[in-house]
Amino acid sequence: MKIPGTIYEAIGGQENIDKLANNLYKYIAQEPKLVEIFPDDLAESARKQRLFLTQLFGGPKLYLEERGHPMLKRRHLEFEVTHERKDLWLKCMDKSLEETGIEEPYRTAIFQRLSMTAEHMVNNLD
Numbered sequence: 001m002k003i004p005g006t007i008y009e010a011i012g013g014q015e016n017i018d019k020l021a022n023n024l025y026k027y028i029a030q031e032p033k034l035v036e037i038f039p040d041d042l043a044e045s046a047r048k049q050r051l052f053l054t055q056l057f058g059g060p061k062l063y064l065e066e067r068g069h070p071m072l073k074r075r076h077l078e079f080e081v082t083h084e085r086k087d088l089w090l091k092c093m094d095k096s097l098e099e100t101g102i103e104e105p106y107r108t109a110i111f112q113r114l115s116m117t118a119e120h121m122v123n124n125l126d
C-alpha cells in the first residue's frame with residue numbers, strides 16, 4: 001500500500017519497516033540486561049513491533065486493528081523499564097536504523113521520535 005507524504009513511504013514502506021523491527025529484536029537478543037525482561041518468543045514480540053511501527057510512521061493501522069489502542073506506557077508497566085534498559089533499547093534501535101539503511105533526514109527524525117517514547121516508558125528509577 002502506498003501512502004504518499006508519510007515517513008512510512010519515504011523510508012521504503014512495509015519492507016523496510018519490517019526490517020527495522022526485525023533488526024531491532026536481533027540486537028535486543030544480544031543484550032542480556034535487556035532481553036531478560038522479554039518473553040522467550042522474541043519472534044512474536046518483533047511481530048507486534050512491526051505492526052506498531054507501521055502505524056506510527058503513517059502506514060496502515062495494523063496495530064490498532066489487532067491489538068487496539070496502543071496504551072504503550074500501560075502495556076510496559078509489567079516489565080521493569082529502567083534508564084539502563086531504555087538506553088540499551090535505543091542503542092539497539094540506532095544499530096537497526098543503521099543496518100536497515102534508513103537515510104537522513106528520516107533516520108534522525110525517527111530516532112528522536114522513538115527517544116521520546118522510550119523515555120516515557122521508564123517506570124523504574126533504579
Ligand code: HEM
Binds near residue numbers: 122
Ligand atoms: C524503553 C525501553 C523499552 C523496553 C525495555 C521495552 C520492553 C518491552 C517488553 C518487555 C515488551 C513485551 C514483549 C511482548 O509483549 O512480546 C514490550 C512490548 C512492546 N513494546 Fe516495548 N520496550 C521499550 C520501549 C519501547 C518503545 C520506545 C516502543 C515504541 C516504539 C515500544 C513498543 C512496544 C510494543 C508495540 C510492544 C507490544 C505491546 C503489545 O501489544 O502487547 N517499546 N516492550
